[in-house]
Amino acid sequence: MNTLLTAHWTNxxxxxxxxxxxxxxxxxxxxxEIANWNGNCYMSIVAFxxxxxxxxxxxxxxxxxxxxxxxxxxxxxxxxxxxRKGVVFIREISPSRIIGTVAKWLYGEKFTSLPMQHSIKKDxxxxxxxxxxxxxxxxxxxxxxxSNEHFIPGxxxxxxxxxxxxxxxxxxxxxxxxxxxxxxPWNIHKGLSFGMKVxxxxxxxxxxxxxxxxxxxxxxxxxxxxxxxSFPHIIH
Numbered sequence: 001m002n003t004l005l006t007a008h009w010t011n012x013x014x015x016x017x018x019x020x021x022x023x024x025x026x027x028x029x030x031x032x033e034i035a036n037w038n039g040n041c042y043m044s045i046v047a048f049x050x051x052x053x054x055x056x057x058x059x060x061x062x063x064x065x066x067x068x069x070x071x072x073x074x075x076x077x078x079x080x081x082x083x084r085k086g087v088v089f090i091r092e093i094s095p096s097r098i099i100g101t102v103a104k105w106l107y108g109e110k111f112t113s114l115p116m117q118h119s120i121k122k123d124x125x126x127x128x129x130x131x132x133x134x135x136x137x138x139x140x141x142x143x144x145x146x147s148n149e150h151f152i153p154g155x156x157x158x159x160x161x162x163x164x165x166x167x168x169x170x171x172x173x174x175x176x177x178x179x180x181x182x183x184x185p186w187n188i189h190k191g192l193s194f195g196m197k198v199x200x201x202x203x204x205x206x207x208x209x210x211x212x213x214x215x216x217x218x219x220x221x222x223x224x225x226x227x228x229x230s231f232p233h234i235i236h
Contacts, residue, residue: 031236086167150187
């Protein structure tokens with residue numbers, strides 16, 4: 001793996017919603033296909049902490065710890081060794097303009113820089129995590145209380161479908177770029193309560209509004225770990 005970026009990704013709060021196939025198809029890079037679960041398509045809002053970033057092994061002198069929120073959906077690509085399980089990011093949000101510039105330039109990702117905050121409150125049985133990001137005139141937030149005990153998702157479960165993905169794909173200038181995301185298997189913590197307020201129209205477009213309402217079909221937290229991200233390479 002030819003590593004470009006390393007960082008610690010931690011406290012990943014994941015909220016997953018069912019989506020229409022045609023909605024996601026409009027964002028599908030060439031050479032990939034939507035990965036269904038039980039015949040349905042899904043997308044997730046994922047909020048997490050991005051810590052200790054380094055580029056080519058050189059620690060970034062700025063933004064040593066910050067938040068990120070992304071909206072992603074699930075795809076796969078047929079490679080020589082078989083199917084590669086990956087994600088496509090519809091939009092990513094972070095207060096770090098440096099990370100955003102790198103993501104746009106190298107990976108072709110749709111990145112937005114906004115003021116963000118987080119809080120983590122832990123007691124003996126459960127932990128409450130909260131992420132907020134500020135648009136002009138509105139405060140967006142994702143809050144989750146989760147169990148401190150972790151579990152292994154069952155084979156064929158929705159949680160297993162959502163869990164670790166080690167590839168990501170972006171469309172840039174009529175090409176598809178693939179990059180590898182490498183980390184240990186992350187532990188999953190059961191979500192106990194959930195709340196979210198998102199201006200979906202402003203962030204993602206009117207077509208996403210109806211799908212990002214109400215209680216998600218699944219919500220849980222992944223603990224995260226040290227993570228490596230490769231240079232992108234063109235596959236199509």
